[in-house]
Amino acid sequence: MNQPSGLLDAAFAFQTKVFCIISDQRVFRSRSPAIFTTVLGRTGxxxxxxxFMVEDGNIGKALEGLRVLNIAGANITAPFKEKVLPYLDVLSEGANIIGAVNTIVCKGGQLKGYNTNAIGIMDALNEVKFDIAGKKALVIGTGGVARAVxxxxxxxxxESVVVAGRDNQKTCRLAGHFSCTPWSLKDLAEFPIDADLIVNATSIxxxxxxxELTGIIDSxxxxxxxxxFDLNYGxxxxxxxxMAxxxxxxFMDGLSALAYQARRTFLLWTGQDVPQEEFLKALEE
Known part of the structure; x- marks a missing residue:
């Protein structure tokens, strides 16, 4: 696990709580550090x-490092949202049902996993006044974010949800877990589909x-x-x-969903219910 040890040492010297985000090389494209650093400063x-950039295969060691270093909380993003599950002590009810974690609370050496992605997506849809009740949705992707969606x-x-993915086995497993309909990505280019909402839950x-995916989207x-609704941003x-x-x-990208889930995460980590406007303002800076 690559870590800026000097920053951690300074943090502990001043009895500062340390939070982190764990991913592969994509961690350095995340806006989460900017958001949480800003909100931490504004709340005092x-x-x-x-x-933290972690190589695939080292996620277990990384989570053990959270205990050793007394990290107060962690965000987990692609590609580790499902892979962290075996290394956690407790799962929230929602994270257990979804089968993916994006937030970890570390307390007393115990790691508890939550999923704030799902509620953040709901808040983002509410913000644009889109009511999915009784409507049809197409979700593209089969990873941890797709499970939350x-x-x-x-x-x-x-009314119905169709899940489309590249890996047929993984697509069918996700669809079976949530009682929705599996499609292959190639099906999307060949057959018309009824969908009031299209959600991109891939990293592309x-x-x-x-x-390849660009060609499919065009078709x-x-x-x-x-x-x-593209859950990526930037x-x-x-x-x-x-396409839209x-x-x-x-069209809506994932910035508002990021801000909403960050607010939920911050509440879990600190107990402070900070107004949503603070997280949205942090994204604008």
């Missing part, structure tokens, strides 16, 4: 927020990340779509946004 909490859409009483949002034949020439604009469909 003595805290530091550190990005499907869970919250079902909880919000979507630009052409240079995947020419999607969606009937009645009202909103395209991509230049976003392929989901381009060409078809006259509303």
């Amino acid at each position: 909490i003595k805290g530091a927020y550190v990005p 499907v869970f919250i859409l079902n909880w919000l009483r979507a 949002s630009s052409r240079d990340e995947s020419s 999607i034949k969606s009937n009645g779509c009202q909103l395209v 991509r230049r020439e976003n392929i989901w946004q381009s 604009e060409k078809r006259g469909i509303r």
